[in-house]
Amino acid sequence: MTGDLSPIDKAKFVAARRAADLVEDGMRVGLGTGSTAAWLVRCLGEAVRDDGLKIRGVPTSARTAALAREVGIEVISLDEARWLDITIDGADEFDADLNLIKGGGGALLQEKIVATASDRMVVIADAGKEVEALGAFPLPAEVIPFGWQTTRALIEETLVGMDVLGRDITLRMNGDRPFVTDEGNHILDLHLRRIGNPRQLALVLNQLPGVVENGLFLDICDTVVVGHGDGRVELR
Ligand code: 5RP
Numbered sequence: 001m002t003g004d005l006s007p008i009d010k011a012k013f014v015a016a017r018r019a020a021d022l023v024e025d026g027m028r029v030g031l032g033t034g035s036t037a038a039w040l041v042r043c044l045g046e047a048v049r050d051d052g053l054k055i056r057g058v059p060t061s062a063r064t065a066a067l068a069r070e071v072g073i074e075v076i077s078l079d080e081a082r083w084l085d086i087t088i089d090g091a092d093e094f095d096a097d098l099n100l101i102k103g104g105g106g107a108l109l110q111e112k113i114v115a116t117a118s119d120r121m122v123v124i125a126d127a128g129k130e131v132e133a134l135g136a137f138p139l140p141a142e143v144i145p146f147g148w149q150t151t152r153a154l155i156e157e158t159l160v161g162m163d164v165l166g167r168d169i170t171l172r173m174n175g176d177r178p179f180v181t182d183e184g185n186h187i188l189d190l191h192l193r194r195i196g197n198p199r200q201l202a203l204v205l206n207q208l209p210g211v212v213e214n215g216l217f218l219d220i221c222d223t224v225v226v227g228h229g230d231g232r233v234e235l236r
Pocket of ligand 1 (some may be wrong): 034090091101103105107
């Protein structure tokens with residue numbers, strides 16, 4: 001499954017493999033999105049196939065749903081599951097309080113809904129994702145397409161009063177067209193460089209009409225499994 005991996009892919013793989021050990025027979029499992037989460041889905045698929053692990057997975061994106069089915073994981077919807085035992089997902093940044101920036105893969109809305117509906121959220125990440133303060137990675141905000149430029153202007157205005165270092169906002173593109181999420185929305189990437197008060201920012205952003213959700217995951221993650229390029233794994 002792994003072949004010759006670069007140090008970063010090895011770090012993602014070992015984190016995913018360690019987190020897969022947390023999944024037990026009969027669990028309903030939230031399956032994250034992104035390259036690290038894809039390793040997790042492959043590891044779980046292997047356990048289903050080779051060890052007879054019986055789980056039902058709730059994917060956080062169409063991409064993950066396709067991969068989960070391909071590797072033999074039974075896929076159900078969140079509404080069928082109602083509640084999940086565990087969600088395992090990647091992240092773009094995490095800090096010492098296990099707060100996160102997510103959404104680099106554009107799946108933040110479904111990821112946040114699924115993680116919030118879980119007894120436990122475990123993040124899998126390479127060590128490079130750990131930061132002192134969130135915000136070097138652009139913060140994604142999912143916005144509805146109607147009037148997105150007006151929403152961007154509103155966010156720009158709102159950022160003036162916020163404890164951030166940068167205020168550029170870009171529309172995420174997919175080639176020469178705006179990126180479209182699984183829910184049919186667009187993503188604005190907020191280049192803030194440093195977020196002084198993530199809690200205040202998350203609340204204020206979600207109050208703006210047009211903003212569906214933001215990529216700050218605060219008080220949601222319980223554990224981060226950190227992988228290193230030399231194969232070491234640490235739990236936070
Ligand atoms: C997708 C996400 C991903 O978990 C995040 O972007 C990390 O991705 P990767 O594992 O590929 O580095 O939030 O919306």
